[in-house]
Amino acid sequence: MALHPFYESHRGAMEAAMRHRLDLAEPMLRERAYLSDMGGIKREVMDEFEIVLTQMPYVGGAASRMSDFFMRLIGFMAISRVLRRHGVPLPVIGEIERETYKAQLLTEPEAERLAAGRQFMSRENQALLREQAAKSHLQEFPEDFVYDFVAPGPRDSFEFGINYRACGFCKFAARHGDKEILPNICGLDFDAYATRGIRLERTQTLAGGANHCDFRFSRLPAD
Structure with a gap:
């Protein structure tokens, strides 16, 4: 399934944000999710993210404030799916995602x-x-x-x-x-x-x- 042209125009930024997010999450993935193959996990998440992008609904593009919510947060669906497949408990996934997102937000001045x-x-x-x-x-x-x-x-x-x-x-x-x-x-x-x-x-x-x-x-x- 093809990515909507509006999301395609933002694809590079979304993928860069996901890679940054995974780098920030790495210590927590090791210490709390007990995952060691970080290269493999990151590739798996990015592959899942490509699937999620094609599933992401178009809700009006720049004319809708909710497009930004989808673009900023839908990547966590990919992270959650992969971590669930690796047997990480839901509360642990939630903690890792929340702390990762906060760390990412705090990189902005x-x-x-x-x-x-x-x-x-x-x-x-x-x-x-x-x-x-x-x-x-x-x-x-x-x-x-x-x-x-x-x-x-x-x-x-x-x-x-x-x-x-x-x-x-x-x-x-x-x-x-x-x-x-x-x-x-x-x-x-x-x-x-x-x-x-x-x-x-x-x-x-x-x-x-x-x-x-x-x-x-x-x-x-x-x-």
């Missing part, structure tokens, strides 16, 4: 990360999120996310929220037999926001059986 966080929390971005949330309900792309923008009530401490009613990763996992590794993908969200100076609070997920994921965002206090 702090000033850039915090600037991205401020942009995400800005009024302008909140307005954009409202627009994209409304558009998501049109379900132009069946494999996409569907979500609502949530404004805080008078007693709420968060600045804004998103309720995900349908999740592209859940749909992907159901289609390709990855349901048991799906919660590990959900676990990556907290560090993705924290490294940008944002506190994510979430009490439930679609992957965990709830009818929506309740993301609530607020700024972390500056050090």
Whole structure:
């Protein structure tokens, strides 16, 4: 199956990010997953990543904020699949992936990360999120996310929220037999926001059986 042209244009960057991720994960793969043939494991993951890329659904390309989520996180599906085949327990896979992702995020300069966080929390971005949330309900792309923008009530401490009613990763996992590794993908969200100076609070997920994921965002206090 051919890769969608939008993803093909980003293929080099995605593959480079995966190789970097595997280099960062190597010590943990040795010490916690008890794997020794790192060259073989890395090749196996990159081969699986090529399969995952062709499975990745197109959800609107540059016009959809969710394309970036797929491009940044879908590689963890490949890592999870390979580690499961090697008998690594799911909680260990989750820990390794989360710590690897955090280490990768922290290689970006702090000033850039915090600037991205401020942009995400800005009024302008909140307005954009409202627009994209409304558009998501049109379900132009069946494999996409569907979500609502949530404004805080008078007693709420968060600045804004998103309720995900349908999740592209859940749909992907159901289609390709990855349901048991799906919660590990959900676990990556907290560090993705924290490294940008944002506190994510979430009490439930679609992957965990709830009818929506309740993301609530607020700024972390500056050090």
